[in-house]
Amino acid sequence: MKNRLFIALFLLIPLARVAAQSIITIDTLPQKGFVLDKNWKWHAGDNPAWADPEFDDSGWSDVNPTDDVGNIPQLTKKNIGWFRTTLELSPLVAQKLTTLLISQSVASEIYINGLPARKIGTVSTDSKATRAVNIFKTNVIGLPYSVSFPFVQISIRVAYEHSSFYNRVGFSRNHCLKATVIETSYASDVNKYQRHQTYYGWFQVGVFFILTFLHLSFYILYRTQRANLYFSFTTFFLGLAFLCIPVTFDYFENLSDYFVAEFVQTIAFPIAYLFLIRAIYEIYHQPTGILFWLIVVFGVLVVISLFTPYSLGSIWAELGTELLMTTEVIRVTALALRRHQPGARLIMIGMGISLVMFLLFYIDLLLENAGSYPLFEQWLGGIITYQIAVLCVPLCISLYLAISFSRTNKELIEKLRENNDLNKKTLAQEQEKQHLLAVQNETLERQVKERTAQLEESLEELKATQNQLIQKEKMASLGELTAGIAHEIQNPLNFVNNFSEISIELLDELKEIKEDKKTKGEVAQANELEAELLGDIEQNLQKINHHGKRASSIVKGMLEHSRMGSGERQLTDLNALADEYLRLSYHGLRAKDKGNAAGRFNSDFKTDFDENLPPIKVVPQDIGRVLLNLINNAFYAVQQKNGADPTNLLAPYQPMVSVSTRKKGNRVEIKIKDNGTGIPDAVKEKIFQPFFTTKPTGEGTGLGLSLAYDIITKGHGGSIDVISTEGEGTTFVIKLPYEKT
Template sequence: MLFLFILPLAVAGQSEQSAFLDTDLENQWVVLVNNWSYHLGDNKEWSNPSFNDSLWPKFSNMIINVPDSVAKENKNGIVWFRKKIKTVLPLNQQLVLRIYQTGASEIYLDGQLIHQLGRVSAAQDSIIYYNPGRDLLSFPLVPQKDQILAIRYANDPSQFPVFASGTGMILRVATLSHANADPPMLQYKIRYYIVFGVAIFMLILFLAYFLFFPTEKINLYFAISSLFFSLFIIAVLVLLNMHQKPFLAEFCIGFFLTCQALLILFCIYKILKQKFGLLFWSVVVLAAFLIGLLFLFDYLLITQIIGTIVLLEILRISIKSLKTDRRAALIFLVFCVINIAFWVAIILDQLSIMEVPSLWLYQPFAFLLMPLSLAIYLGYIFGNRSKSLQNKLKEVEQLSEENHRILSTQNETLEMQVNERTSALNTSLENLKATQSQLIQAEKMASLGELTAGIAHEIQNPLNFVNNFSEVSKELLEEMQKELVAGNLEDVREIAKDVIQNLEKINHHGKRADGIVKGMLQHSRKNTGEKELTDINALVDEYLRLAYHGLRAKDKSFNATLETDYDHAIGKIEIVPQDIGRVMLNLITNAFYTITERKKGPLAPKGGTHEYEPTVSISTKLISPLRGDQGGILISVKDNGNGIPESALDKIFQPFFTTKPTGQGTGLGLSLSYDIINAHGGDLRVYTEENKGTEFVISLPIPK
């Protein structure tokens, strides 16, 4: 009910003692109170001045309505009010009415309809309720003449609140000049708009602080509180600008104001580090219960009770927290005391115990006090942090200057040390390069050592042939001399043929020994890096036999099945034979090593034969070019040894990494092999499975 929200604060008038209106109207609003007659029913003849209403019941009240006991009998009906009125004001003084009502009405003066506020109808559905509020309505009284003011009125029988008080109509009269000079309601609304702007500003401010500092959730609670405060102000402004009985707006005022008050209490508990004990939850439960009572009682009563409870609780915890957080507690305590003092003054003014003129105009700012205390606390916190940051910044600057001095000294020292160590590092780098060259040469010599026994075995065979055929040729020549003496020329010719054949075999095996020696020298000498046309199948087969015989020479018990599959369509390709030979020797030697280790492993039997048969397979394959791409060859070295552990698979091509025991490997074999194949434009890959074996596959391109 709009007039209930405004009247206790806004009515600055006096009760009329009679129907006589005097010059006081020039200075103040006069409420038409006394000597009203009323009658239930509806007859427009009752507006006629000649109608005799002497038998109608009388009443005198600021609120024009029938008594409650009578209203219950005719809750939805029409009622007429009549009053004799007279004014002594001069003709040049125009009178105006200001009417507040919770229903619909027609205003008659001497039987003439002067105002229709809404629509009055016997049919309940046809009634239009209208409250003009602060509108100024003309009141054409004739000076020095008794006139009849009649009102045809239909009250709004709204369902809620059930126990509504003060429903009806209030008529106030003043001169037009005074009405124009008295705009307090406009000021009242403007102040609510100002408060609404402040509420929106605080909402944006708190929300921005939370978005920039999400760890400080208290700013989010401030923002939600400001949101409910903004909604509360919107509901009040809607109430002030409505012309109907607005229970929904009244309920929203009570609901939003309660939510805002509880959130402020929650925030203050958080700030002052108070436990959410029985008192806090009792306030929350009681507030929730009182919100439900808005359907039964006037919202002004309910919101005043809730506000009083919350303010008293804020007062209690602020006093309690003075010892632990004095400044924050003082902020909330001061604002809470001002708030309580203001509302006490409002209540005393309403009860006419203490007169405080125009105090009600400052009511919008009173609602702003507690939200403002949160904003001031936030400013206080940021001020403290700013001072703390400034102090820390000064400390950092001082430390920075000290550190700068220290760093300058250290830089000079470090510069000297860097120069000394740079010189030492350059020396170490030269030594490292020399050592690396020696290691690479040692790796070459190690591979040569692997070949030595095999080469000796390979050279021994042709030498045996040379020696044998030489002795046979000597014997044949001695025999030929005897036959010459004897004159048996035919036998001499036959012996000569045999000698020639023996010499051819001696020459063949001599060349074979020469080739073996040249290959050994080629392997050991410094690599020129020049590519030569080379039979890759012959190269692979030669190094397979040399590695096998070399290992057999060192370990007579070593034995393995050698499987070869050479693609004779490959022909000769351009490679650096010394380098590819080293790669093949390294891969084959590794294959022999792993099958030997597996044979020695836990699967080896203590006696008798073993099912495991050590096997090394060598194969070459020509890859035909596709769609204009260059072709290539694949060389595979495969064994059925233990395989390579998964943990070592990513490291096998790293320099100096080896899985062999200390002293049995340099860790450079596979690394050098990988680099050699890459230098040829090819690729070296490994495929392995533990306890099943390993396969190294070399791919080499064949230029177009």
């Protein structure tokens, strides 16, 4: 009797201690487990004695550890604190093997019945050294089994990681610590669910990246269909978003890495859906209107809201963008369906299924977080519905684009087949043409040989004709020169005749003086008069000699001008040469124009010669031909302008031709300027071409300027340019190279 009483007292002592603590009674254990969210004690701070199961925590605060980490009293300020509770297992539960599942957004050290059971993360009194664990990492801890004493005391030391950017992800809270008691046989289901999440995540990543590669290849092969490019961007960002799921479960241990992955996933969704809308716009040739840009602004605002602590940005980024942008795609597809555009029905079905699956998924998620019974089992609602919602739209669009690409290929193959048939027909026709061409070529070769012989004869005749025309041009210029020479030679001949007659008269007077001297004997006076007469005769003979040489030089110039070829170069005074041919041209035109009934030709001319101009080596007769031709053209131009309206008294016209010379560097410049009719711009580039003339038929051969151009450029290595304004006048500029001797 005494022994029994002692045993009873021994058992009542721990029961008294347990009664002073918070107790969570577990009578039954559901398959999903029993969540320990009530009857917990909390105290901020740190003391190793708080792990002792006999410690009295009755003065601590009541708390729900599954609450958001930001709502745990003073945890974010003190950085460290303790949770304590005691489990009372019913005999039915105590007989089963039970396991404690821990998921948290803090670092923790777990003590069971005062003994350290597990460290999850790094707990430190130094906030910088604390490392919280990924909230999706579930840690399994076995609970001790005892039917005689069904009490399990749990003490948990937790620390807050200040360096991590805590944020809301989806509809779930960042629960500080979530402990669930579950049968050990069902604990593997948790790992199975996580493995399913990982497998389906990698499956989605593989599908999206394969679609990215395929449609990017389609675009590279056929750049006209830009929808493939936008859709490849859509699948790339969707693949990037879903890559965060398996990476989070398999690789990211720290909470901060988890939040980074969630940020990337949340931002990738709106970007992917924006490219999806652009792809749909391209498919249906829809312009990007104000509604599209409003969606873009909404997406930007959602992304910005992600950087505010504990925002609902991720909810709007995922739910808002998915629903809003999917609705926009359905709207555009509905318009295309109304217009009976190809592929609209297929994409509309995919969009409808996707929208329904998204609604079911989020309703199920809201019900589960609210504590209500969800519509589906966790693995079905969380995986199957979401998989269908996400994959349905891309697969439908990809199928349409593939069908469109296939249709395009079939059309191209059909056209290629038609083109091959046409090429065969063309080849047969080409062979017939080649045969006909061969026959015709033989005939043509024979005709070409015959006509080549005729052409050679014609070319010989043409060369002879060209030589005759060139000689004719020279003779024409010689004729014009001759008229001027006749006038010029007349002056010295008149002087010769006049002074000859005077000299004869003076000789007669001298004879008379001699006879008078004999008769009268006035010898001194006669000798004086005789000397005076002899002086006059001597002067007359000198003038006769001068003008005779002048006539001789004119005749010599005429002979040199009439030569067929070019002579040798010799030092020449260009001032004298230009002055001589200016006067010869003027007098020649006046002599030629004597019989003109409209009035004799008349024009002013002037010279402006460089007095320091040195003699240069040229062929005088060739340069003389050039000067004569250009001066003749200048006088012709002023004559034409003067004859256009000679009675205009309001604006009397004064014809003027001027010739000037200048030495500029290593070149000598000759300018022939007139104020005549000028040269039209349309013919300015043709004036140096052989046989081109602006004069009426019979007045010009078209060889004058051509010969002048050849003499200056080819014969003397110089240049000849023309400056002309129609109706105002023309200036020809000759530049000849000058070499110092």
